[in-house]
Amino acid sequence: MQNFLIKDGLLQGANFIPSPNFNARPTIQGKPTITGIVIHNISLPPSQFGKTDKTGTHFVKSFFQNQLNPDDHEYFKTIANLQVSAHLFIERNGQVTQFVNFDDRAWHAGQSSYLGRANCNDFTIGIELEGDDFSEFTDVQYDVLAQVITAIHHAYPATHRHLMGHSDIAPNRKTDPGEFFEWGRLRQLVGEFMGDLGK
Ligand SMILES: [Zn+2]
Numbered sequence: 639m640q641n642f643l644i645k646d647g648l649l650q651g652a653n654f655i656p657s658p659n660f661n662a663r664p665t666i667q668g669k670p671t672i673t674g675i676v677i678h679n680i681s682l683p684p685s686q687f688g689k690t691d692k693t694g695t696h697f698v699k700s701f702f703q704n705q706l707n708p709d710d711h712e713y714f715k716t717i718a719n720l721q722v723s724a725h726l727f728i729e730r731n732g733q734v735t736q737f738v739n740f741d742d743r744a745w746h747a748g749q750s751s752y753l754g755r756a757n758c759n760d761f762t763i764g765i766e767l768e769g770d771d772f773s774e775f776t777d778v779q780y781d782v783l784a785q786v787i788t789a790i791h792h793a794y795p796a797t798h799r800h801l802m803g804h805s806d807i808a809p810n811r812k813t814d815p816g817e818f819f820e821w822g823r824l825r826q827l828v829g830e831f832m833g834d835l836g837k
Contacts, residue, residue, distance in 0.1 A: 642785050644793035647739035649726065649786065657702045657737035659723035659745045664760050670741055674752060674762040674800035675787060676807065677824075678724065679769040679814040683711045687730050687768055698727055698768065702737045722746065724764040726786060732778035734786065740794070750807040752800075758807050763790055763797065771816030780820070784827035791832060801825070 643650045663670035681687055682697035689697050691710055700706045701717070708718040724746040727735045738744035746764030750757065767783065769775050791798045803819065804812040 642734075642789040644740065644789050647741035649734065649736050649740075649789065652726065652734040652736045654736045655699060655703065657723040657744070658704060659702065659721045660738040660742045663741070663743040670743075671761055671796065672740065672763060672794040673796040674758070674802060675790060675797050676747055676758060676762045676764045676802055676804055677783075677815045677819065678746060678764060678766045678804045679771065679775075679816055679819070680724075680727075680766045681768055681770050682706070683713050685770045685772065696729070698766070699735060702727070724766040726763075726765045727768070728765065728779055728782055728786070729768045730776050730779065732776070732782040734782060740790070747804065747807060748811070750804075752802060752807045758802075762802075763794070767815060767819075769815070769818075771813050771818070774818050775815075775820075780823055780827060784824055784831055787824075787828050788831040791828070801828075 648654055680698055682689065682701055691697060691700055691707060697706065702723045704721060706714050706718045708715040723737050723744045725736060725738050725740055725744045727737065740763055743759050744764050745759060747758040747762065752758050765783065767775055767779055804814045
């Protein structure tokens, strides 16, 4: 397995492409608290994977940079003005891009609540998988996701056992990561990787 490390809120080994869509997390006794991880899916245009603009930039990366061109696809006209982001994006081939420092608040969850606490962006890390609600995710996506989550658990121990889907925290609005997402498989891999690192 690839060993990801987190240093100063950045995932070593990932491309870092800063998004303007973030702000400070609320602090408790001067420190941000990070106590969960939210899994999403995204594809642009919907259900098309690996698509890029004329410059070769992945549409999802353009979207999180506020640089999606509404002329490139009809659907983009409806979302080009949204200001959103995630901490991480994992493509179908397992490539990982970070957009927001983990210590900062990315804008991925929207109106949401988890265990009675509202505004999940305040205290979670958001991970987008390239995919949709109607397709299997790739093997390498599960592997990389589990490796990344393992690194997050070590850097932010309070996230341990607080994995959630966007649909869990915003059930009336959101369906991702969808019924094809294999939670059992992810948990098994994370458990294996956590065990490896503990030896
Ligand atoms: Zn989502």
